[in-house]
Amino acid sequence: MTTESITMAGNKQTEEISREVMRIQAGVLAMVCAVLGGLLLFTMTVWLLLKDGPGAGPHLSLLGNYFIGYSVSWFGSILGLVYGALTGGIVGWVVGSIYNLVVGFRK
Amino acid sequence: MSSGALVIGAGPAGLTSAYELAKLGISSTIIEADEQVGGLSRTVSYKGYRFDIGGHRFFSKVPLINELWREMLSEDFLLRPRLSRIHYRGHFFDYPLKAANALAGLGPIEAFLVMLSYSKAKMFPSAEETNLEQWVSNRFGQRLYEIFFKTYTEKVWGIPCNEISADWAAQRIKNLSLKEAIRNALLGAGKSAEGEVITTLIEQFHYPRLGPGMMWDCCKDLLAEKGNETVHGIKVDKIRHRKGRVESVVGHRSNGERVEFDADHFISSMPLRRLIQSLDPLPPDEVLAAANSLRYRDYLTVVLMAKREDVFPDNWIYIHSPEVKMGRIQNYKNWSPEMVPDQSRSSLGLEYFLWQQDEEWTWSNDRLIDLGIKECAQIGLVEPDEIEDGTVVRMKKAYPVYDHNYNDRVDIIRNYLETLPNLQTIGRNGLHRYNNQDHSMLTGVYAARNVVGEKNDVWAVNTEQDYHEEVRSSETEKSSTGYTKTMGDRAVPMPIVQDEADQIIQTAFARLDGVALGVALGVVIGVGLFLATMILLLKGGEFVGPRLGLLRNFLPGYEVTWGGSLIGLAEGSLLGFGLGFFIASLRNWGMMAYAYLLRRRAETEAAKNVLD
Ligand SMILES: Cc1cc2nc3c(=O)[nH]c(=O)nc-3n(C[C@H](O)[C@H](O)[C@H](O)COP(=O)(O)OP(=O)(O)OC[C@H]3O[C@@H](n4cnc5c(N)ncnc54)[C@H](O)[C@@H]3O)c2cc1C
Numbered sequence: 001m002t003t004e005s006i007t008m009a010g011n012k013q014t015e016e017i018s019r020e021v022m023r024i025q026a027g028v029l030a031m032v033c034a035v036l037g038g039l040l041l042f043t044m045t046v047w048l049l050l051k052d053g054p055g056a057g058p059h060l061s062l063l064g065n066y067f068i069g070y071s072v073s074w075f076g077s078i079l080g081l082v083y084g085a086l087t088g089g090i091v092g093w094v095v096g097s098i099y100n101l102v103v104g105f106r107k
Numbered sequence: 108m109s110s111g112a113l114v115i116g117a118g119p120a121g122l123t124s125a126y127e128l129a130k131l132g133i134s135s136t137i138i139e140a141d142e143q144v145g146g147l148s149r150t151v152s153y154k155g156y157r158f159d160i161g162g163h164r165f166f167s168k169v170p171l172i173n174e175l176w177r178e179m180l181s182e183d184f185l186l187r188p189r190l191s192r193i194h195y196r197g198h199f200f201d202y203p204l205k206a207a208n209a210l211a212g213l214g215p216i217e218a219f220l221v222m223l224s225y226s227k228a229k230m231f232p233s234a235e236e237t238n239l240e241q242w243v244s245n246r247f248g249q250r251l252y253e254i255f256f257k258t259y260t261e262k263v264w265g266i267p268c269n270e271i272s273a274d275w276a277a278q279r280i281k282n283l284s285l286k287e288a289i290r291n292a293l294l295g296a297g298k299s300a301e302g303e304v305i306t307t308l309i310e311q312f313h314y315p316r317l318g319p320g321m322m323w324d325c326c327k328d329l330l331a332e333k334g335n336e337t338v339h340g341i342k343v344d345k346i347r348h349r350k351g352r353v354e355s356v357v358g359h360r361s362n363g364e365r366v367e368f369d370a371d372h373f374i375s376s377m378p379l380r381r382l383i384q385s386l387d388p389l390p391p392d393e394v395l396a397a398a399n400s401l402r403y404r405d406y407l408t409v410v411l412m413a414k415r416e417d418v419f420p421d422n423w424i425y426i427h428s429p430e431v432k433m434g435r436i437q438n439y440k441n442w443s444p445e446m447v448p449d450q451s452r453s454s455l456g457l458e459y460f461l462w463q464q465d466e467e468w469t470w471s472n473d474r475l476i477d478l479g480i481k482e483c484a485q486i487g488l489v490e491p492d493e494i495e496d497g498t499v500v501r502m503k504k505a506y507p508v509y510d511h512n513y514n515d516r517v518d519i520i521r522n523y524l525e526t527l528p529n530l531q532t533i534g535r536n537g538l539h540r541y542n543n544q545d546h547s548m549l550t551g552v553y554a555a556r557n558v559v560g561e562k563n564d565v566w567a568v569n570t571e572q573d574y575h576e577e578v579r580s581s582e583t584e585k586s587s588t589g590y591t592k593t594m595g596d597r598a599v600p601m602p603i604v605q606d607e608a609d610q611i612i613q614t615a616f617a618r619l620d621g622v623a624l625g626v627a628l629g630v631v632i633g634v635g636l637f638l639a640t641m642i643l644l645l646k647g648g649e650f651v652g653p654r655l656g657l658l659r660n661f662l663p664g665y666e667v668t669w670g671g672s673l674i675g676l677a678e679g680s681l682l683g684f685g686l687g688f689f690i691a692s693l694r695n696w697g698m699m700a701y702a703y704l705l706r707r708r709a710e711t712e713a714a715k716n717v718l719d
Contacts, residue, residue, distance in 0.1 A: 017286045017702055020617035062654055066642060091635075095627040102623035 021103055026096030030089045037088020041080035048072050111135060112558060113356060113368050115343050116376035118146020119544045120534030122326045122337075123175065124374045124551030129333045131559050136368060137327075137335065138358060140342040143320070144327045146376070147505060147535065148544055150320025153498045155448030158410050158456050160502050162423050162437045163319035164189070164312035167545035175548065176313065179325050183316045185443055190420055194486055195254060195427040202425060203712075204255060213254070224248035238511075242273040246714050259427045262434040263460045264508065265404055275509045275541060276714070289612055289702055314442050319544070341366055343377060345387045346530070353530045357387075372558045374551070376534035378403065378504050383520060394523040397516035401539055405468065406505035408437075409457040409479035412496040413489050418453045431482040432467070433457045455489070457482065463503060472499040507539040521566060531557060533565055542569050616698055621691035628687035633680030640672035 041063075048057035049072060057072035064070045067083040112128055114121045117139035125135045143149050150157050165184070167173055176184060193200040201208045210218040225248035232245040239260065243252045252268075260268055315321040327337050345357035355369035375382050383390060383398035423437045437456035439446035447454055457479045461468050467475070476497035483489045507513075517539050524532060533550040535542040542550070546569040553563035636658075643652040644667065652667030659665045662678040 017289065018613040018616040018618065020613050022614075022617040022619045059654065065646065066639065091631055095624075095631055098627035098630050099620070099623045102626045103620050106620065106622065 021107075023103065024096040024099050026093050026100065029096040030093035033092030033095075034085040034089035037091070038081045038085030040088075041084030042077050045072050045077035045080045049074065049077070111370065112372040112374060112555075113138065113370035114374045114376070115356065116146060116534065116537075117141075117144040117323070117327065117337050117339075118376055118534060118547070119148050119323065120376040120537060120547040120551040121146075121374065122323055122330070122551070123548040124376075124533060124555045125330050125335055126175075126326055127552045127555035128558060129330060129335055131555060133372075133555075133558060134333075135335050135374075136370070137330070137337040138341050138343055138356070138368065139337055139339050140358075142339050144337060145320045145323035147502065148319045148323060150318030151500050153410065154412075154496065156410070156412060156439070156454045157318045157320075157446045158408070158437070158439050158454060158500075159318055159320075159442075160406070160408065160500065160505065161435070161458060162439070162442055162456070163314070163544065165314060165319070165322075165544065166312045167543075169545055169549055171552065172545040172548055175552075176322065179329065180315055180322055183321060183325075185314050185316055186311055187314045187422070187442060188311050189422055190441070191423050191425065192421055193255060193259075193425045193427055195258075197428075197487070199424070200255070209251070209255070217250075217254075221248060221250045221254075224250035236273050238269045238273055239271040239276055240268040242276045243268070243714070246711060255427065258429045259425050259434060262426075262432075263404070263506070265460060265462055266508070266510065270510060272509045272511055272513065274514070286609070286612060289616070289705055290609070316443055316445055318439075318443065318446060343375075344385055346373070346375075346382070346385045347387045348527055348530070351526055351528070353527055371529065373530045374554045374558075375530065375532050376537040376547075376551070378507075378536035379517070379520060379532060379539045382532055382537070383523075390523050394519055397519040400516055401513065402508040402510060403504035403536065404506035404508055405461050405463050405501070405503050407459050407461060407468070407475070407499060407501045409433075409459065409475050410498050410500070411455045411457065411476070411479055411483065411489070411494045413453045413455060413493045414451075414495050415453055415489065415493055416451050418455060418489055426486065428486060431485055432459060433479070433482050434460050436483075436488070452495075455483070460506070468501070472497075475499050504536055507536055507541060509541065513539065531565065538566060538568075540569055616702065619691040619694050621688040621695075623687075624691040625684035625687035628690075629680040629683035632683030632686070633676045633678075636679035637672050637676040640667050640675050643667055644669065644672065 044060060045057070048060060054073070061070075061072050061076075063080075063083075067079065070076050070079050070083060111133045112125075112135040114125045114128075114135050114137045117137045121137055121139075122144060125137050128135045141149075143151075147160050148163050150159055165176055167176075191202050193202045193204075198212045200212050210221065213221060228245055228248040233241045236242050236245060240252065240257070243256045247255070257268055260271070264271055330337065340360050341358035343356050343358040346353055347355045347357065353373045355367050356373065357365060357367045359365055377385075378401075380398045380401045380403075383394060389395055418438055420441065421438060422441045423435055425435055426433050435458040437458070439454045439456060440450075444450065459467065459475075467478075470478075476499065479497065480491045480494050483494075484491050524530065531554040532538060533554045534547045538550060540546070549568050550565040553561075553565045553568065557563055557565075639655060640652065643655060656665075656667045656671075658675070662675065662682070664674045665671050665678060666674075
């Protein structure tokens with residue numbers, strides 16, 4: 001089955017209930033991804049600290065290459081919260097916006 | 108005699124079409140063979156007792172019809188509780204069927220066998236579902252089918268269930284669109300979008316104070332007030348046509364007097380077979396042969412008057428027990444107390460489904476009354492000495508038969524009738540469709556509107572999902588042409604109006620576009636990987652990105668180099684696209700699976716009412 005034919009089969013069935021194609025509210029997705037991203041990085045950092053103490057998480061610390069100042073430390077966990085939220089927010093917004101753009105274009 | 112429109116038959120379909128024509132300012136004459144109006148929905152009177160042909164519940168999901176009923180009868184329209192059970196080999200079972208009650212009544216061994224056969228049907232359903240036996244067995248198992256469906260259905264139709272088209276059953280539940288099933292499930296059992304409770308249609312129904320005939324007598328009077336005459340006692344036996352137009356109909360009174368009526372428009376609710384046979388000149392042989400092979404089941408009711416205040420609490424009981432001939436028994440007093448002249452008495456309607464060729468059809472009334480008394484005693488309902496009087500009503504062509512090829516034959520006839528545009532056929536026997544009053548009436552309304560130029564497809568009533576069932580009255584006000592919209596060259600009732608609940612469902616079940624999500628995730632992952640590689644490269648160092656480079660295990664050819672960043676961009680995009688597409692498909696299929704599950708549940712519930 002080609003991508004197109006799979007999509008067609010799915011479309012036919014969903015159309016019985018709804019003819020609409022979902023639009024994503026980019027702002028809302030950005031917010032959700034920001035919360036998830038921030039919490040994820042914060043929790044991972046804190047978890048490693050609690051489990052292995054200072055010097056833990058050499059691999060996670062490599063994120064410092066992208067997030068200036070980030071390390072697996074208590075201060076790093078706060079920074080991670082901010083960076084995670086920022087990155088999540090941007091990713092969510094970009095995904096939502098591109099999705100809507102493509103949907104609009106395909107219509 | 109001449110008039111604007113001529114309507115054949117003063118049953119619900121014919122009278123409703125005349126009523127609608129009157130509203131549209133077109134006068135009509137209604138020709139009725141019988142001395143009474145109402146057709147199959149008449150009420151017969153006998154020594155102060157009133158009874159229906161069967162029992163006529165008034166329930167409809169078509170708001171327009173509910174409005175018409177209220178408009179005609181207003182406060183004489185009672186809301187009655189429904190109770191009906193199945194009598195099978197000495198036991199009473201709840202109807203609609205309830206699993207626990209049915210299994211308890213059958214006893215442990217039979218219940219075990221029923222469960223086995225149910226499981227078998229679920230695991231190995233019959234791949235073919237063309238006849239009623241396969242249709243019901245697939246849903247309930249062979250054993251339950253034999254106990255609760257086979258005997259009764261065969262009594263009604265007089266032919267084996269495997270010769271009855273599955274359409275008959277499917278027609279009863281087909282109106283459950285996926286959307287409706289979801290709406291019912293999400294908004295609470297049986298609530299329509301407006302919050303109207305639909306399930307209660309099963310638990311209670313409307314009924315005119317003096318029986319269904321009261322509605323049609325009233326309709327006749329309303330028509331007469333507007334100058335539209337109903338002429339009784341004339342049986343139409345010729346429909347003269349020339350050059351693609353019907354010019355007149357010829358009928359005979361019982362004394363043989365011939366009467367001819369001409370009109371501009373003709374609307375017929377006489378049985379389709381008879382309509383074709385009456386055409387003058389006759390249609391081509393193929394059409395005539397198709398009409399001649401349409402079959403109808405006939406019906407008679409033996410009404411017994413019992414010297415007892417309460418015989419049983421049900422409105423009616425289905426008699427599945429094979430040892431008696433009767434198929435159903437009505438207790439008219441439980442439909443409306445005014446159906447009996449004296450509250451210390453009850454009247455019971457024993458229903459026999461027959462062919463006119465059957466011996467019983469020709470039996471004298473006394474012999475039939477004796478049979479009824481004997482069978483009532485046999486199943487333990489009333490003792491013979493409690494019966495003080497009885498009468499019999501015979502009704503020909505009560506049920507249009509859905510045998511295997513009826514649909515093809517009806518199609519042939521329908522195509523031919525399209526060559527006579529000023530003749531429309533409507534109603535139950537007129538369309539050879541197992542319609543209740545509401546759908547019969549709706550065809551009458553459509554036909555009347557077609558007279559003023561609309562293009563409604565009367566054949567689509569009670570066949571197409573979503574449309575007429577969900578027509579909202581508010582739509583009626585939206586256009587002068589009523590609540591129809593055009594589809595091709597025909598108008599069909601408007602599909603579901605977007606109300607609040609529908610809007611919520613539309614949004615919640617909106618399709619996630621797989622390509623769009625694929626592109627979005629493709630861009631984010633591809634560009635993300637490209638940027639991640641570039642940042643490391645720009646930072647430099649002795650070993651650049653040894654960990655990120657491990658991604659080559661998944662992305663062939665990827666490495667943390669300038670060239671690798673481009674490979675990462677391409678492969679990351681592809682991976683992202685696939686992931687996005689997969690997520691969207693999974694979510695869409697998940698939502699569909701959920702919707703199908705809800706519909707399956709609702710269908711099983713609806714299938715339990717298939718005997719009605
Ligand atoms: C046993 C039984 C139970 C039912 N229960 C219900 C129920 O609970 N609820 C419900 O809504 N519906 C019920 N129905 C269905 C309902 O009776 C029909 O849908 C409805 O009466 C059909 O209306 P009609 O006008 O199409 O046809 P009919 O009622 O058949 O009326 C047709 C009329 O045309 C006349 N006619 C026929 N041929 C000619 C001719 N050649 N010349 C002149 N006049 C002619 C007939 O005399 C008759 O009066 C039941 C039907 C039966 C048989």
